[in-house]
Amino acid sequence: METYADLLTAIAPASGETRTIFDPATGDSVGEAPVHTVEDLERAVDAATAAQPAWAALSHEARSAALLLAADAVERNAEELARLLSREQGKPLNGPNARFEVGACSAWLRTAAGTELAAETVVDDGETHAEIHYRPIGVIGAIGPWNWPMMITIWQIAPALRMGNAVVVKPSEYTPLSVLALIHVLNQELPVGLLSVVSGGREVGARLAEHPAIGKIMFTGSTATGKAIIKSSAGTVKRLTLELGGNDAGIVLPDADPKAIAEDLFWGAFINTGQTCAALKRLYVHEDIYDAVCEELTKVAAAMPMGVGLDENNVLGPLQNKAQFDIVARLVEAARNSGARVLLGGNPEAGQPGYFYPTTLVADIDNNNPLVTEEQFGPALPIISYSTVDEAVEMANGLDVGLGASVWSSDLDLARSVAARIQAGTVWINKHGAVDPRIPFGGAKQSGYGLEFGVEGLKALGVPQVING
Secondary structure (H helix, E strand, O other), X not given: OOOHHHHHHHHOOOOOOEEEEEOOOOOOEEEEEEOEOHHHHHHHHHHHHHHHHHHHHOOHHHHHHHHHHHHHHHHHOHHHHHHHHHHHHOOOOOOOOHHXXXXXXXXXXXXXXXXXXXXXXXXXXXXXXXXEEEEEOOEEEEEOOOOOHHHHHHHHHHHHHHOOOEEEEEOOOOOHHHHHHHHHHHOOOOOOOOEEEOOEOXXXXXXXXXXXXXXXXXXXXXXXXXXXXXXXXXXXXXXXXEEOOOOEEEXXXXXXXXXXXXXHHHHHHHHHHHOOOOOEEEEEEEOOOHHHHHHHHHHXXXXXXXXXXXXXXXXXXXXXXXXXXXXXXXHHHHHHHOOOEEEEOOOOOOOOOOOOOOOEEEEOOOOOOHHHHOOOOOOEEEEEEEOOHHHHHHHHOOOOEEOEEEEEOOOHHHHHHHHOOOOOOEEEEOOOOOOOOOOOEOOEEOOEEOOEOHHHHHHOOEEEEEEEO
């Protein structure tokens, strides 16, 4: 186990250009991140290309054993990783935040290691025998976001390594230290060159997307950047898994119990202070229980402490960067100016350090308001009243994104029938955003394509080969 100071020392750049990373809660310096170049990327790709064949030659069992050792390494260093994550990203240690995220890293590693993917017999009729096998792709490029930098990186690399690939990771420029530290810890148990991290700017990401030695890009981030990656990757016909922007709808049916669902609604919307792709971002509530849901949700939200992440009492933190703070502030102000009713929050304190935006609930808002139609990606939830289920489904399906959605009801059969009408990659019942390493996850419409997690996630990191005969 390394101390926090040891971890920062281990990832500190030995030479070259650096960039200071600041704590979004306090403005204090967290550490220096390397500013890697395209030349650094080329060296990492070369090393990965050299290391991959020997790794691919190992059995699935041997590769899984290495992933289990890597999970052990994460757990040995869990507290130090969580403290670094809290300072760099802003999320508190407690609640579904920094310690939770580091724990998820080891959980996803262990699940990828333990998931079976046997050859599948598709025809065996006495004359023809055909099987599908999945072979390694080669070198995977993994481009991650700033909101869950460690966990989403693990989502990308764990199945890729399990399937016999090498991986080159490009972290967000906002949160490189967390990913540098995570890769440092993982590499204590992995072959040299197999997994590397290149902490560079947009030119590094662009080169990774077009690089002829990269067989697949996995990307989590905005739809606009995803479209750019599609274009960049076209020249080499790369495989892609894209988890892009979302603006998830939740529909509360009239038979739901407002008090019983209020806390789960809150965390569905405000996990990671709302900075989650598959968070609840538009809440549609039947008019018969609209006021009751607003009241109960406001009670829960008002009791959740927000502040500096290293304070053990807090469960909500700042927005990670000023650009995101400005987006949330603009959208809430647009809602207020339209005549919508602000139930809670909406008035950030001027002059305080950090990018803190208060937990905000907005009622009596039109479905065409920008706070509803644009992804806010922060702690501001619009609550829209509806009269009929048909109306709610139409509004939920009215945007060009469809990552997740949820239906809230005391009647599971009714909830499932409504869920089947919603255009989203995942629809949860009486919960929202509950991802599971065993259950496939991916988006619909402009929220991306490709599946992650479980058996389908492993298949997506392999090349299907049919052996017929």
